[in-house]
Amino acid sequence: MKNFEISKLLRNVAAVYSIKDEKKYRFQLLAYQKAADAIESLPTELNDLYKENKLQGIDGIGPTIQSRLTELLKTGKVQHFEEIMKEIPKSIFPLLDIPGFGPKKAYKLVTQFNLKNPDTVIVDLENIAKKGDIANLPGFGEKSQADVLRAIKEFKLGKGKSTRMTLPYANELARIIITYIEKSDAVLAAYPLGSLRRGKDTIGDIDIAVSTNKPQEVLDHFINYPFKERIIERGDRTSSMLVSSGRQIDLMVQSPEGFGALLQHFTGSKAHNVHLREYALSKGLSVSDFGIKKKKDEKAAYKKYKTEESFYEALGMQWIPPEMREDTGEIELALQHKLPELIKLSDIKGDFHLHSNFSIEESHDSGQNSMEEMIEEALRLGYKYLGFSEHNPSIGNHTEKEICTLLEKRLKYIDKMRLKYKNFIRIFSLLEIDILASGKLAIPESAFAYLDAAIVSIHSSFAMNRENITERILQGLSHPKAKIFAHPTSRLINQRAPIELDFEKLWNFCKKNDKAFEINAAPQRLDLTDILIREAVNKGITLIINTDSHAIDQMNLMKYGVTVARRGWATKRDILNTMDYNKLTSWFSNEATKGGE
DNA sequence: GCCGTTTTCGGCCCGACTGTTTTCAGTCG
Numbered sequence: 001m002k003n004f005e006i007s008k009l010l011r012n013v014a015a016v017y018s019i020k021d022e023k024k025y026r027f028q029l030l031a032y033q034k035a036a037d038a039i040e041s042l043p044t045e046l047n048d049l050y051k052e053n054k055l056q057g058i059d060g061i062g063p064t065i066q067s068r069l070t071e072l073l074k075t076g077k078v079q080h081f082e083e084i085m086k087e088i089p090k091s092i093f094p095l096l097d098i099p100g101f102g103p104k105k106a107y108k109l110v111t112q113f114n115l116k117n118p119d120t121v122i123v124d125l126e127n128i129a130k131k132g133d134i135a136n137l138p139g140f141g142e143k144s145q146a147d148v149l150r151a152i153k154e155f156k157l158g159k160g161k162s163t164r165m166t167l168p169y170a171n172e173l174a175r176i177i178i179t180y181i182e183k184s185d186a187v188l189a190a191y192p193l194g195s196l197r198r199g200k201d202t203i204g205d206i207d208i209a210v211s212t213n214k215p216q217e218v219l220d221h222f223i224n225y226p227f228k229e230r231i232i233e234r235g236d237r238t239s240s241m242l243v244s245s246g247r248q249i250d251l252m253v254q255s256p257e258g259f260g261a262l263l264q265h266f267t268g269s270k271a272h273n274v275h276l277r278e279y280a281l282s283k284g285l286s287v288s289d290f291g292i293k294k295k296k297d298e299k300a301a302y303k304k305y306k307t308e309e310s311f312y313e314a315l316g317m318q319w320i321p322p323e324m325r326e327d328t329g330e331i332e333l334a335l336q337h338k339l340p341e342l343i344k345l346s347d348i349k350g351d352f353h354l355h356s357n358f359s360i361e362e363s364h365d366s367g368q369n370s371m372e373e374m375i376e377e378a379l380r381l382g383y384k385y386l387g388f389s390e391h392n393p394s395i396g397n398h399t400e401k402e403i404c405t406l407l408e409k410r411l412k413y414i415d416k417m418r419l420k421y422k423n424f425i426r427i428f429s430l431l432e433i434d435i436l437a438s439g440k441l442a443i444p445e446s447a448f449a450y451l452d453a454a455i456v457s458i459h460s461s462f463a464m465n466r467e468n469i470t471e472r473i474l475q476g477l478s479h480p481k482a483k484i485f486a487h488p489t490s491r492l493i494n495q496r497a498p499i500e501l502d503f504e505k506l507w508n509f510c511k512k513n514d515k516a517f518e519i520n521a522a523p524q525r526l527d528l529t530d531i532l533i534r535e536a537v538n539k540g541i542t543l544i545i546n547t548d549s550h551a552i553d554q555m556n557l558m559k560y561g562v563t564v565a566r567r568g569w570a571t572k573r574d575i576l577n578t579m580d581y582n583k584l585t586s587w588f589s590n591e592a593t594k595g596g597e
Numbered sequence: 598g599c600c601g602t603t604t605t606c607g608g609c610c611c612g613a614c615t616g617t618t619t620t621c622a623g624t625c626g
Contacts (some may be wrong), residue, residue: 027609031598061598100623141617194626233625235614240625250626252613265611270626277610282603288611335602491611 001073003046007036009072010065012079014102015096016088032185034060037271041326043531045500047073048466059328059387062274075591087516091121098122100147103223109148112137126152159229159246163222163494166523167560171196174206177249180225181210186217188256193266197321199563201526202493205248209266215253222251258291260305264312265289272320275394279331280315287315323566328534342566347578351378352387352430353455353486353518353546354555358413360406361398362391363434363442364459368551371417379424385581387428388414389455392442400444407431407443407450426581428588432486437461439475441482448481453588455518455546462499467510470502477515479493483588484544485510487520487527495524503532507539516542519568521561522554533568542587544576 014032017025038060039046049055050073055066068078088107093418095106112127115121126149129136134145165173174192181190187210191197194207212218219239223231232248233241239251254262265273266289280287286295291302292314305311309319317334321342324330333339354374355367367374371388378386390410393403414429421427432455441456448454456476464472476483485506489498510517517536520527525548528536536543545561547554565575572578576587 025598028598030609034599060599064598085604104623139617139622143616147616205626233614238613238626240614268626270610273626276608278608279603281608281610286611290612331603592598 001006001047001076003042006046006069006072007039009081010036010039012093012096013084015092015106016084017090018103019107019376022083031062031065035065037319041531043529043535046502050074083561089116091115091118094118095125098151098152098309106140109134113551118397122152122155151196154242154494157318159242162497164204165247166202166493167196167199167526167563168205168523168557172205173243173247174208175247177206177225178208181208181218181222181251182216184221186212186214186221187260188212191263193263194250194268196323197267198269199560199567200527201564202568205250207250207252207266209259209262210251210253211256211259211262212253213255218253219251252289254289255304257306258302258305260288260311261302262289262338263308267322267325269326270333272325275327275331276315279335283315285315321566323563324569326567340569340571343562343570343572343575343578345562346546347572347575348383348558348562348579349553349579349581350383350385350387351381351547351558352428352484352544352577353389353432353520353548354386355390355432355548355550356388358388358390358410360390360410361393364391365393365550366390367549369533372412372420373552374549374555375417375421375425375427377555379421381555381558383425385426385428385584387430387452389430389432392431392433395436395442399445400537403443404447404450407447411450415431430455433476433482434459435472436475437464437472439472439477441479448479451481453483454479454481455486456482457518458490458499462490462496464499466502469499470505473492473501474509477509477513480590482515484516484518484546486518486546487525487531487548488517488524489527489529491525491529493524493525493526498527498529503535507536507541510541514542514587516544519543519545519561519565519570521545521547521557521559521564523557523560526560526564528564528568530564530567533565533570537568537570537574541574543570543574544578546577 010032036092038058046069055070068080072078089110092106092110096099104379109125115124118302129145129149134140135142151162174196178190181187189211191209192206193209196206198204210218215237219234222239223234223241227244229242229244232242237253241249252262252266277287277594281295284295286293288302291304293300293302305314312319318337318339320330320334320339356371356374357367357369358371359366393406411429414427418427429452431451435456435458436442476482491498517528519533545558545565547557549555
């Protein structure tokens, strides 16, 4: 069973508790939801942890749920779950994926109309709504019947949150909406918040906060957005709409005097906010998006905060960078004023994963721009050095000698560039070399003479088991010139699942042998992921952020790599390409032991 | 059911909005 299936099962358990007796099981229900969250953000398959006897100690999973998970992974089912689910029709579960459907509504509809087949329940319900039978149910009416129809229709079309956006897409959508919002004179400031501000690798919907003294004017303006598809809701201080691309935009307004608290609230994450508010309660304070007040004093007005800094300060904390706000220890550190100083884009001094159009008859796609053009762009970005790393010449079409000839020709050209730009930027001769299914690298030994170092990566035969593919990579990395392992999990967001690796083994090998893991900044990769970066940072693994650019306009995607590195709590010291040129060259030549300044 | 710079027991974030209701239930973030 995969993690996503297990977390879904736990959410279903929570739904069943809520149907049975929401009040009685209120905290069990929460515990199961929290456990599901915890499993979703695990870097490792639970099943692997179970096999290695490492199921204990996961944050958010206590002894009871741990024993249920053990039973699940051992026998494929859980006695307790079977029992509590006995009298709840399984057909409610598919409905829970539809926005607007919660456990209660799903249960009511499924039992009222005796819908027993989980495979057809959505269509069955749609047909019943079309007949007009839902409107007569107690607690339902014409509008809620129309809502059911609309919700099912939108769900089938994949609108709302069925697929998550990549960061550049979400950024652009937010920019368009904010440009529109700012046309209203009532808007003093408007910012994108939520997971976009936290820099998550994928974004569900766009959250926007507006500072204003005239909330009604702002909301009126917002709901008149010309490219809207539908207004989901419109209240006194919030509104939501679907825009024509099917994406959801959530808006919240606040006065400028209280805007700090709204920034904090709407940035999230939920887990961060809950923890923050629980901590505040322990100090006798109640926190909301309006501000902070004394807990017992129900009538008292919230004390307002203009900025986030003053808000966190009022709770005795350092301001916490949005990328860290996932409730994974940042609140405790902020209380001690010991947050790490995260890496910044301006710390980056070069990019080592660049594909130019210099042809060496590569195995995979070549770049679109010349080396000169890429160098000029690197200069524009203020870089001190860069590395060219085209794909290796295809092995099927070339003899070993031909491969050497091609790389020699390329090195000569790189030398020409080195001369031309010698006063401005340093250039490394790298290559992105396939680790073949056998574990061998895809160029002959003699060809390494033309390289300063090599990036190694996997581009085929992904479907190997965890153990074999880990061995394959270790073998590829064991070459002394193989210094960087690129896009380690090979995932493509919304397209290709990550490969499963034994990171424990890989970390240990890389630490011992001075190899770096790449943080690939391409927004469809972001690989390593934030969680794995955090692990690597904890283990003291050297990391490097590269764009994998195949054209000059991709070179500015470095910012996404830096963002994901920040989400992994990486500091400048953890990142190879923040180092000075001299330290870098000694690292590449296996003379150094650990990066940093 | 979880968890501890608030405790190993006694707590568990805070608020908005809609629809069907006359004071609330359900869903969402």
